[in-house]
Amino acid sequence: xxxxxxxxxxxxxxxxxxxxxxxxxxxxxxxxxxxxxxxxxxxxxxxxxxxxxxxxxxxxxxxxxxxxxxxxxxxxxxxxxxxxxxxxxxxxxxxxxxxxxxxxxxxxxxxxxx
Amino acid sequence: xxxxxxxxxxxxxxxxxxxxxxxxxxxxxxxxxxxxxxxxxxxxxxxxxxxxxxxxxxxxxxxxxxxxxxxxxxxxxxxxxxxxxxxxxxxxxxxxxxxxxxxxxxxxxxxxxxx
Numbered sequence: 001x002x003x004x005x006x007x008x009x010x011x012x013x014x015x016x017x018x019x020x021x022x023x024x025x026x027x028x029x030x031x032x033x034x035x036x037x038x039x040x041x042x043x044x045x046x047x048x049x050x051x052x053x054x055x056x057x058x059x060x061x062x063x064x065x066x067x068x069x070x071x072x073x074x075x076x077x078x079x080x081x082x083x084x085x086x087x088x089x090x091x092x093x094x095x096x097x098x099x100x101x102x103x104x105x106x107x108x109x110x111x112x113x114x
Numbered sequence: 115x116x117x118x119x120x121x122x123x124x125x126x127x128x129x130x131x132x133x134x135x136x137x138x139x140x141x142x143x144x145x146x147x148x149x150x151x152x153x154x155x156x157x158x159x160x161x162x163x164x165x166x167x168x169x170x171x172x173x174x175x176x177x178x179x180x181x182x183x184x185x186x187x188x189x190x191x192x193x194x195x196x197x198x199x200x201x202x203x204x205x206x207x208x209x210x211x212x213x214x215x216x217x218x219x220x221x222x223x224x225x226x227x228x229x
Binding site: 004009032034036041042043044045046049051090092094099100101102103104105106107 | 118145147149154155156157158159162164169170205207209214216217218219220221222223225
């Protein structure tokens with residue numbers, strides 16, 4: 001069965017500091033992996049996706065993530081945090097062969113301090 | 115594209131009442147998904163439609179829940195005899211018929227509060 005684990009329910013960084021949000025997955029077959037962002041009282045917005053092409057994936061707003069099969073990880077990074085990055089971030093996995101349903105992690109709330 | 119829309123955005127109901135939510139996917143998107151998100155958790159898959167056919171339902175979707183997508187356009191999610199445990203954000207997402215079916219576009223959600 002697929003599952004996603006996000007390490008750290010809350011992450012706090014200073015403005016301008018590196019952002020690192022951790023995601024590990026378990027899947028018996030090569031998965032598709034996603035990061036979504038959710039601002040208060042809004043739906044989810046896709047940040048980036050891994051679909052078995054390049055292992056380093058660049059997304060919107062300066063975010064990127066690296067797929068590491070040996071570590072079953074797909075951590076999200078951004079070199080320099082902005083105040084506007086404060087939100088909740090979700091990692092999700094989907095099998096390439098199924099209906100496309102997403103299995104989400106429990107989320108990580110990113111706080112950016114001035 | 116006007117995006118996925120959901121109505122209502124908020125719903126407060128008393129325990130035991132029935133509620134119905136509506137989702138309008140992006141035009142031409144033939145796949146539609148419903149998820150439920152409780153406070154502090156990630157969204158959980160409820161059900162999936164391809165056109166008008168409901169192809170998968172989660173065990174989370176008890177017999178009090180029913181979803182429809184007549185004519186393969188908008189979808190409705192009905193909860194009968196609501197319980198306090200049904201309080202959550204109900205999210206709808208859609209994907210186009212071509213391209214990566216796993217790339218889902220989410221609506222703003224309907225927040226249900228059962229008192």
